[in-house]
Amino acid sequence: MVEPMVxxxxxxxxxxxLERGRNREAAQLLRRLHPADAAEVLYELEPDRRAVVxxxxxxxxxxxxLEELDxxxxxxxxxxxxxxxxxxxxxxxxxxxAADLLGELEEAEAxxxxxxxxxxxxxxxxxxxxxxxxxxxxxxxxxxxRRHMTVAQAMxxxxxxxxxxxxxxxxxVLDRNQRLVGIVSLRALVLADPDQTLDEIMERDVxxxxxxxxxxxxxxxxxxxxxxxxxxxxxxxxxxxxxTVDDVMDVLEEEATEDIYGIAQMSGDAAIFSPLREAVxxxxxxxxxxxxxxxxxxAVVSLFEGTIxxxxxxxxxxxxxxxxxxxxxxxxxxxVIRSLALGELALDELWKALRYELLLGLLNGIAVGLVVxxxxxxxxxxxxxxxxxxxxxxxxxxxxxxxxxxxPFALHRMGRDPALASGIFLTTVTDxxxxxxxxxxxxxxxx
Amino acid sequence: MVEPMVxxxxxxxxxxxLERGRNREAAQLLRRLHPADAAEVLYELEPDRRAVVxxxxxxxxxxxxLEELDxxxxxxxxxxxxxxxxxxxxxxxxxxxAADLLGELEEAEAxxxxxxxxxxxxxxxxxxxxxxxxxxxxxxxxxxxRRHMTVAQAMxxxxxxxxxxxxxxxxxVLDRNQRLVGIVSLRALVLADPDQTLDEIMERDVxxxxxxxxxxxxxxxxxxxxxxxxxxxxxxxxxxxxxTVDDVMDVLEEEATEDIYGIAQMSGDAAIFSPLREAVxxxxxxxxxxxxxxxxxxAVVSLFEGTIxxxxxxxxxxxxxxxxxxxxxxxxxxxVIRSLALGELALDELWKALRYELLLGLLNGIAVGLVVxxxxxxxxxxxxxxxxxxxxxxxxxxxxxxxxxxxPFALHRMGRDPALASGIFLTTVTDxxxxxxxxxxxxxxxx
Numbered sequence: 001m002v003e004p005m006v007x008x009x010x011x012x013x014x015x016x017x018l019e020r021g022r023n024r025e026a027a028q029l030l031r032r033l034h035p036a037d038a039a040e041v042l043y044e045l046e047p048d049r050r051a052v053v054x055x056x057x058x059x060x061x062x063x064x065x066l067e068e069l070d071x072x073x074x075x076x077x078x079x080x081x082x083x084x085x086x087x088x089x090x091x092x093x094x095x096x097x098a099a100d101l102l103g104e105l106e107e108a109e110a111x112x113x114x115x116x117x118x119x120x121x122x123x124x125x126x127x128x129x130x131x132x133x134x135x136x137x138x139x140x141x142x143x144x145x146r147r148h149m150t151v152a153q154a155m156x157x158x159x160x161x162x163x164x165x166x167x168x169x170x171x172x173v174l175d176r177n178q179r180l181v182g183i184v185s186l187r188a189l190v191l192a193d194p195d196q197t198l199d200e201i202m203e204r205d206v207x208x209x210x211x212x213x214x215x216x217x218x219x220x221x222x223x224x225x226x227x228x229x230x231x232x233x234x235x236x237x238x239x240x241x242x243x244t245v246d247d248v249m250d251v252l253e254e255e256a257t258e259d260i261y262g263i264a265q266m267s268g269d270a271a272i273f274s275p276l277r278e279a280v281x282x283x284x285x286x287x288x289x290x291x292x293x294x295x296x297x298x299a300v301v302s303l304f305e306g307t308i309x310x311x312x313x314x315x316x317x318x319x320x321x322x323x324x325x326x327x328x329x330x331x332x333x334x335x336v337i338r339s340l341a342l343g344e345l346a347l348d349e350l351w352k353a354l355r356y357e358l359l360l361g362l363l364n365g366i367a368v369g370l371v372v373x374x375x376x377x378x379x380x381x382x383x384x385x386x387x388x389x390x391x392x393x394x395x396x397x398x399x400x401x402x403x404x405x406x407x408p409f410a411l412h413r414m415g416r417d418p419a420l421a422s423g424i425f426l427t428t429v430t431d432x433x434x435x436x437x438x439x440x441x442x443x444x445x446x447x
Numbered sequence: 448m449v450e451p452m453v454x455x456x457x458x459x460x461x462x463x464x465l466e467r468g469r470n471r472e473a474a475q476l477l478r479r480l481h482p483a484d485a486a487e488v489l490y491e492l493e494p495d496r497r498a499v500v501x502x503x504x505x506x507x508x509x510x511x512x513l514e515e516l517d518x519x520x521x522x523x524x525x526x527x528x529x530x531x532x533x534x535x536x537x538x539x540x541x542x543x544x545a546a547d548l549l550g551e552l553e554e555a556e557a558x559x560x561x562x563x564x565x566x567x568x569x570x571x572x573x574x575x576x577x578x579x580x581x582x583x584x585x586x587x588x589x590x591x592x593r594r595h596m597t598v599a600q601a602m603x604x605x606x607x608x609x610x611x612x613x614x615x616x617x618x619x620v621l622d623r624n625q626r627l628v629g630i631v632s633l634r635a636l637v638l639a640d641p642d643q644t645l646d647e648i649m650e651r652d653v654x655x656x657x658x659x660x661x662x663x664x665x666x667x668x669x670x671x672x673x674x675x676x677x678x679x680x681x682x683x684x685x686x687x688x689x690x691t692v693d694d695v696m697d698v699l700e701e702e703a704t705e706d707i708y709g710i711a712q713m714s715g716d717a718a719i720f721s722p723l724r725e726a727v728x729x730x731x732x733x734x735x736x737x738x739x740x741x742x743x744x745x746a747v748v749s750l751f752e753g754t755i756x757x758x759x760x761x762x763x764x765x766x767x768x769x770x771x772x773x774x775x776x777x778x779x780x781x782x783v784i785r786s787l788a789l790g791e792l793a794l795d796e797l798w799k800a801l802r803y804e805l806l807l808g809l810l811n812g813i814a815v816g817l818v819v820x821x822x823x824x825x826x827x828x829x830x831x832x833x834x835x836x837x838x839x840x841x842x843x844x845x846x847x848x849x850x851x852x853x854x855p856f857a858l859h860r861m862g863r864d865p866a867l868a869s870g871i872f873l874t875t876v877t878d879x880x881x882x883x884x885x886x887x888x889x890x891x892x893x894x
Binding site: 162189222279286313359435 | 692717749753760807
C-alpha cells in the first residue's frame with residue numbers, strides 16, 4: 001500500500017541525519033526511496049543541504065531522480081554541480097529529459113555541458129525542436145530491429161542490448177533504408193510463437209506523427225488509440241523519436257492547468273508560492289488589461305450619469321444586468337473552448353454552435369429576465385423598471401451567446417489559445433452591451 | 448501517418464452505402480477502421496441508420512467499438528439492441544467497460560441483461576463500487592501467476608491462456624492464499640533469463656490502492672510513479688482488480704473538464720450540443736444561484752441610492768471596483784484550487800497561502816488603486832473621488848485574497864469540490880465588499 005506521508009517523514013529524517021553530519025546515510029536513505037519520492041525530498045531540501053547530499057550520490061541515482069522533476073525544478077536541483085558533473089549525470093538520463101534540462105540552461109553553459117557529454121549525439125538532435133511539439137517531448141529511439149528476425153532472436157537481442165532500457169513498450173521494425181515499416185508491442189512479442197518472424201506479427205498500420213505536431217495533439221492521439229508510445233517520423237518515414245505515455249500524462253496535466261489558468265486570466269506557468277515579483281508580474285498584467293476594458297464599461301455608464309442622477313434605482317440593478325450576462329457568456333465560451341480543445345467541436349460547426357447557443361441564451365434570458373423583472377416590480381414597485389431590466393437582460397444574454405461562440409472561434413482560427421484571451425473580450429462585450437441596453441432603455445422609458 | 452479526416456470521410460461513405468442498401472459493405476468498412484474511429488462514425492450516424500449497421504456487425508466488433516465511447520454514448524449506441532444481444536456484446540467487452548455500461552441502464556434492465564451474460568461473475572462484483580473510485584474504474588485481473596514459475600513457463604502459460612488479453616502490462620504474482628506478493632512487468636519478463644523464476648525477478652514493493660480511493664488520486668499515483676497499471680487490493684492484500692493507464696488518461700481529461708466547467712459554473716457533465724432541455728437545466732441552475740447572490744450586491748447598492756442620486760459619478764466607477772476585486776479573487780481561488788488538486792498545496796499550508804496571497808493582494812491592490820485613482824482624477828477632475836476609489840480598491844483586493852484562499856480551503860475541508868462552488872461565494876464577497884467600501888467611503892467623503 002502506498003504511504004502518503006513517506007515524503008514528509010523522509011524529509012525530516014534526511015534533515016536530521018545531515019544535521020549530525022551523517023551525510024552518507026542521508027544519501028543512502030534517498031537511494032532507497034522511489035525516485036519520484038526522492039525527487040520531492042531533494043527539491044524540498046534547503047539548497048546548501050541539497051548540495052551536500054547530491055555529492056554523496058552517484059550519477060545514475062541523480063539522473064533517475066531528476067527525471068521525476070519538471071524543467072524548472074531540475075535546474076534548481078543541479079545548481080551546485082560543476083559542468084563536468086552535470087555532463088556525467090545527463091549521460092545517464094533519458095535523452096528527452098536531458099534535452100529538456102539543457103534547454104533550460106543558458107546557451108553557453110548548455111553548449112559547454114553538451115561538449116563534455118558522451119551521449120551527445122543522442123541528445124543534441126532533440127534540442128532543435130520547440131518544447132511543446134512532438135519533437136520537443138520525444139526521446140531517441142533504441143530497440144530498432146529488422147523484420148526477418150524471429151521472436152526468439154528478438155528476445156535474445158533485447159536481453160543482450162537493452163537491459164537498462166526503461167521505456168520498452170514497442171519494438172520498431174525498420175527496412176534497410178532505416179524507414180519505419182512496422183511496430184511490435186511487447187504484448188504481441190510475448191504472446192507470439194518463438195519461431196514467428198517480426199514481419200509476421202508486426203502491426204503495419206503504424207500511427208505516427210511528424211515532429212512539429214503540437215504536444216496536445218500527440219496526447220490526444222495516444223489517448224484516443226490507447227497507445228503506450230507514438231513514433232515520430234520525418235516525411236520519408238525515418239524514425240526520429242518516440243513519445244511515451246508517461247510524458248503524455250504530464251502534457252495532459254500541463255495543458256489542463258494552462259486552460260484553467262487561462263480562464264482565470266493568469267499565464268499557464270503560474271504556480272502557488274512562486275517568487276512574489278513573478279507572481280505580481282503574471283497576475284498584475286492581466287488585472288491591468290482587464291482594467292483597460294473595465295474603463296470602456298465605465299465610459300458607457302458615464303454617458304448616462306444624468307439619467308442615474310434622476311433615477312438612482314438604475315444603479316441598484318446595474319450589477320445584475322452586467323453580471324448575469326458575463327456569467328452566461330463565460331458558460332458558453334468555456335464549453336466552446338473545451339469542446340474545441342477535446343476535438344468534440346470542429347471549426348466548421350460555427351453556425352451550428354451559434355444557433356444552439358443563441359437559442360439557449362434566449363431561453364435562459366427569458367427565464368432570468370422574468371425573475372429579475374418580477375423582483376424589481378415587487379421590491380421597487382415600478383412596473384416600467386421591471387420591463388426595462390427584463391428586456392435588457394434578454395438582449396444581453398443574446399450578446400453573451402454571440403460573443404461566447406464567436407470570440408473563441410476567432411481566436412482559434414487566428415492560431416491563438418482561446419482559453420487565454422476569451423474572458424477579457426467577453427466581459428467587455430457583456431459589460432458594455434449590458435449597461436448600454438439597460439441605461440439606454442432606462443433613459444428612454446423612465447425619464 | 449495519421450489521417451485526421453478519416454472519420455468524416457468514412458461517415459460520408461457509410462451513409463452513401465446505406466442509402467443504396469449496401470448494408471453489409473457499410474459494416475465491412477466500419478470493421479476495417481480503428482475501433483476509436485469506428486466508434487465516432489457510429490455515434491455520429493442517425494439512430495435508424497446506426498441500428499441497420501449494428502445488426503450487420505458481430506458482437507466482438509461491437510464490443511471493441513463500444514469500449515471507445517463514454518458511458519452516455521454507449522447507452523445511446525446500443526439502444527436498438529435487444530437484452531440478449533446486449534448480453535452477447537457485453538460478454539465480449541472488458542469487464543470494467545461492461546460494468547460501466549450496465550451502470551447506466553435502468554436497474555431492471557441491467558439485472559435482466561446481467562442474467563443473460565456468460566461472464567457475469569467477472570462483471571457483477573464491479574457494479575458494487577462508486578464510479579469515481581478505484582473500484583469503479585478497475586477491471587477484473589487475469590494473468591495471475593505463482594512465484595515458483597520460471598520465465599519460460601510463464602511465457603508459455605501466457606501464450607496458451609491470454610491470447611486475447613488487451614491490458615497485458617504486468618503479471619501479478621499471488622501466494623497460495625491468493626494474496627498479491629509481487630508484480631512482474633512485461634519488460635522485466637522479456638529482459639529476464641528464461642530460467643529465472645518469477646520470484647527472482649518480481650517487484651515486491653508493490654504500489655497499490657484500496658477500491659474506495661478517489662479516481663483522481665489513482666490517476667495521480669499512476670502518473671507520479673510512471674506505472675502502466677495499478678493493482679487494487681483489499682485489506683488482506685487480495686487482488687480485486689487493476690486500473691490501467693488508458694482508463695487513467697480518460698480520468699485526467701474528465702477531471703480537468705470538471706474543474707474547468709466548475710470554474711465557469713456549470714456541472715462537469717455539461718457538453719456542447721447536449722439536448723436543449725438538459726442544457727437549460729444545467730446552466731440556468733447556476734445562473735439562478737448567481738442571481739440570488741447578485742441581489743445581495745444590489746441590496747448594498749440600494750442602501751446608497753440617496754448618495755448616488757447626488758453624486759452620480761460613483762455609478763460610473765462601480766463596475767471597476769467590483770470587477771477588479773472579482774478578477775483578482777478568481778486568480779487567487781483558481782491557483783489555490785488547482786494546487787490543492789495537483790497536490791502542490793497541502794491543507795496545513797493555509798496560513799502560508801493566506802499570508803502570501805494577502806501580501807500579493809496588497810501589492811496588486813496598491814498598483815491598480817493608484818492607476819484607477821489617477822484616471823478618476825484626470826477624467827473627472829475630482830481628487831477626493833480618486834482617494835475614495837483608490838482606498839476602496841485596495842480594501843477589496845485584500846478581501847479578494849482572503850476569500851480566494853479561505854473559500855476553497857473551507858469547501859475542500861468540508862469534502863466538497865472547491866472548483867464547483869468557489870466562484871459563487873467569491874464574487875458575492877467581492878461585489879458586496881467592493882460596493883460597501885466604495886459607496887460607503889463615497890457617502891462619507893463626497894456628500
